[in-house]
Amino acid sequence: MANPISLFNYVPLGLQRREISASVVGWGGYMVVLSCYCTLYQALLMPTPPDFIGSLVWAVREWIVWLLITPLVFKSLRRNINGSLANYLRLGSIILVATVSFRVSVDVLTDTRSAVESAMIFVPRYIAAVAVVLSLWHIYLLKSLTAQASTSSAPALLESPADGKPESKATYPSVILVSKGNDQCLLQINKLECVVAARNYVELFADGDQPYLLRMTMSDVQALLPPADFVRIHRSHIVNIHAIERIKRQSSGNDLVRLRSGRELNIGRKFKEALDQFDVMRACSD
Known part of the structure; x- marks a missing residue:
């Protein structure tokens, strides 16, 4: 019998880099697009001159926590790869509480907003962000993990001997x-x-x-x-x-x-x- 090889215990380095890249490119791109939108809004509707740098600083302050937390979410999902709805809801709730608490704490400490006002603003935004992150994992990265792990764990076949039966030089997943x-x-x-x-x-x-x-x-x-x-x-x-x-x-x-x-x-x-x-x-x- 083949040694037990779980397809998800092997995590290709390329996939780990893809997780980090997905977070950096995704959230970095989102913050840049949001900054461009704010700059355009200022240019068309505000009496003050448009300020792209100021808009970018605001966008980073609002969403930087997601750029940092998303790779950790992917890592957690890899360790517990059960794709059930209950698992996603449980993890999503933990992420939501952690990110909203961080955002509310920042607003309170900097006297930007009250805790209630900050929670009312960021809870719906971060619910959407949680949904996006979990969907990205389930639709894109989970399939990549399965496919890459399958390819990596599939044995390379030797040349067929005289009887025509293939031989393997590696174990097959169980x-x-x-x-x-x-x-x-x-x-x-x-x-x-x-x-x-x-x-x-x-x-x-x-x-x-x-x-x-x-x-x-x-x-x-x-x-x-x-x-x-x-x-x-x-x-x-x-x-x-x-x-x-x-x-x-x-x-x-x-x-x-x-x-x-x-x-x-x-x-x-x-x-x-x-x-x-x-x-x-x-x-x-x-």
Whole structure:
């Protein structure tokens, strides 16, 4: 059995830099745009001369806390990568309380506003900021983490020996991060029955009828699976050979694989040879 390798325990350095870059570029760009807007507002509607530097200083003072805290939020999400709504709400509440408290404290200490007035101003703004940061993580960085970790943990294959069976020089992951409904969970690869292509996703079937979802190509998924246990039987199907009950011959030549769960999958003509290396065609054929 492969050593347990969690796809999210390996954090590529490039991804960590991407998290920092996302914070700096995102919030830095936002503050510059906000400063330009304020300068334009001053030029068109205010009697005083426009002051871009003053506007930039104001924008930095208002939003600098988010530039600093966003990489810490990403790091926290990496350590607890459960993508459930409850997890996001819990973390979002902590971030909101921390940032609003900081902003209110600054306003009170500098006699800019009262605590109540400051809270009334910044709570709705920072709720929106929390939503943006968590959405950025879930939509962009989480998928990058999964894809990069998958690529990094996928073994490099040696040249095939004389018997045609691929050999690996590295271990394969024993678990994979997948989506089920609104949640994300770990699926043990040795319990995986089959993988089926579904447009921009793949469906992974293990226990029960409901599939797990993964945003990845069939080729990328195949690279994660130990070739001694999994075989691609169709451009849209990968099966666990231990889950095969029989091969159903068809007069049309379009044979089927019947799995122990009762699920039946087509065998692509050009993939029949892949099954031969496991002798399942002879052992399980009708």
